[in-house]
Amino acid sequence: MITPRFSCSQTDISIVVSIYCPSVRASDVEIHVDESILSVHIAPYFLRLNFPGNVLEDDHSSAVYDPAAGFFTVTLTKETRGQNFPDLDLLAKLLAPKSAKPSVPVIEVLNSEPAQIADSDEQNLIDSTSRLSLDTTALSDEQREIFHAAENDWQLPQTVQEPLPELHTSQEKRYGFLDLYTGYFRHVGNTENEINELGTDAETLPPEERRRRRVTHEEQKWDEEAYMADYAEAESIDELLAWMHPHLFGLDEVPFSDAENMQMLRLPRKEFLASPSQTRHLYLTLLTLLFAFAYDARTTQSEPTPESAWTICALTPAFSALDPPPYRPQSSAASAESYSDDDLAATLIPAYRRSLSFPLYRSWSLSEACRTDVAHVLKKGMRTVVRCLLEMRAILDAHEVYYVYSRIWMDDFCSWVQAYANEATLKQLGKQVEKLHMQKSETGWNLEDLEAAVDEERGRDGDSDDESEDEVERMVPAQL
Template sequence: MITPRFSCSQTEGEIIVSIYCPSIRASEVEIHVDETVFIAHVNPYFLRLNFSHPVVEDDESAAKYDPSSGYLTVTLTKAVKGQEFRDLDLLAKLLAPRPTKQTPQIEVISSDTVDDDLAEKAESLSLEDQEILKAAENDWQLPQNVPDSDPPLKLGLDVQYGFLDMYTGYFRNVGHTENEVNELGGDAEGIFPAQRRILRREHENKKWNEEHYMADFVDDYLQDLITWRHPYAEDTKPFEFTEDENATMLRLPRKEYLSTPVQNHNLYLTLISILFSYAYETRTTQGDPGPESAWTVCNLTPAFSALDSAPYHDEESLDISRYSDSVLQATFRESYRRSLAFPLFRSFALAEACRRDVSDWLIKGKRVVFRCLLNIKRILDLHEVYYVYSKVWVDDFCVWVQSSASEDILLQLGKQVKELTVPKSIIGWDLEELEKAIYAAQEREADSDDESSDGESSDNESD
């Protein structure tokens, strides 16, 4: 079945679903409404949406097909007039499966009405068969449980990575590809998280170049990149996704994430590091991606280059109800280090500007954050090697931001990031000492120039 292009809008009492399904027979359209679930089926198209509130199919509802445009317009009545249906523009959220019911309630009406033969057969079913029957009563969604905190027993050498550690096998043949950002080499599939972090930091220390940093510190050509403002931070017009963005949304995976509070806490931190990399890329290209854009985004993101995701702090006890300054500083520390070790422009002031971009996007909410992720996905998908990071990270983040991310948490993080101070001392490369040496050298040069000028003036007076 094909998922068609569609859009949703609302009035005071109705929900309007516009579905693009050209060259169909209107008489064959099947529409089903069950509280929050809307289903439209006409061969070869199938659309199933989950709304935030119930809708009904009554006398005021209607379905019209326009053969000239190919659009089927379905008008549904809100169960509660005037109720606002939020996130109708987040298509991936509408397409997500209905949340699993954790404890389905079963009510026995009367034991006398149950046929004895059927009861005996039901009792003889295996536990697996009983679960399947329960799933059928519960919209055919099998129960899913969040795994325990203890890692599962691994019979092979492969370890998980990527979004919620759901992936493996994507780097088995990495030695035969030109993956210049992979810092784990051909052993990427067998290196555990703690070792990934050690290898990543060793690689950063090797790539750190004091002379490169000092040269960029004294030159003025980076000022245009530092003062540049991203359009998403400046734009105050009402938000509306483009046709290309809507088409990309429809191609995203349909998933429901059963993540723990700790995992959610860490996902927001990893999201910050991904947005920082995108901020650096957009500033250095002035919003016009080039051949090196995919390399830049991947290289500056620890979760991509070394499969090393957040958290990056060393606190033993973690309060997942808040984000402390030390936790956020540790997150940005890793992004700052990479921005000072790998790309062409290595400036602490540029890194600070990227942090402010991240703050602006978070404050504007999930739609702007989602648009940034779509841009990252577009950049990576066009690359013949780095598209893999879109598969194991960005695709899932796009879905998660739409369906699960909290506007309140994004706003809270945005405000904290805006006020955050990232000391140069936590980077680990003596940046302050290097800058003091630069200032001292500039003062000596200025004094030397003054002495030369005084000497020339004395010679002229003697003449």
């Protein structure tokens, strides 16, 4: 079946669904409404929508097909008139399956009286148990002590047994969104995947080894001279700092374009059963994705180049090393609604390190500007976040190698943000990221010493220029 293009709108009393299905027989349409679920089948198209509230088929409902335009319009009545149905423009959210209610096992008590045992069976049981005895003389001293301790209910010292190691029946290790994927890098040796830092071992490395290799590669790519050169040539960086992304000003409720709607229709329809800790990790990973997007947007002024896919992947640890956050131990009491400044700083530091080691422009000020962009995107809310993720996905999809990261990360992320992310949590994260104070020393590199060396050299050059000017002024009167 084909999922058609569609759009939804509402009035105080109705929901209107416009479905594009050209060249079909309207007489063959099947429409079914069940509480908040609308199902429309008109071969070869099938559409199943899950609304935020219940709808009804009544005398005010209708279904009209316009063969000239190719649109089939279904109008349904809201069960509660005046109710506002939010997020009707988030198509992936409407297509998400309805969460199943947890089933509770039902136990029926047939008889509360104790079971009756036949006299002969009872006597046999008594005779058998009476013959059971424990000869303590055959026990060792340690065993005899334990026996008497148990007999007298002593409080013996106890220790918690170490858990058994996790059982792996395959050498392959999972990765990607919620660790759902394997097999995408089995033949990576035959592709020109320049940002893959795990090589042919990508399928088999455990998470701790992926992280170790990522950190090692960042150290290898770190170039003090390149950083000092960009710090000295501040004019080129200043131009990047002055630019502002078009998503960060203007109206908040800009409708999604046709291209964006088509992207959302092509997203996978999945139900993501993420635990609270997994949900927390997804929000942290979102920060790193938006940071990479912000860097590429600033350096290209939101006009992606053939290098944009490489830049985004190289700056995202979850792509280049299959190493998503968290990058510091998480408290068991931590929730997806609250994050400490240490959590956020630890999440962004790898992105900072990579922005100072891999791409063309390597500037702390530029990294700080990207953090500010991430904060503003989050503060604008879910729709702006979705727009940025869709643009990232389009850039990766256009690349003949890096499209793989759309399959294992971006497809699911675009769907998850629409259907499961909390608007209030996104905006609160934006406020915290905006106020976050990042320390240069947290990168593990001596950035302040390098900058001081450049400033000192500038001072020397300035003094030399002043001395030369003074010398010229002294020579000119003498010559006259």
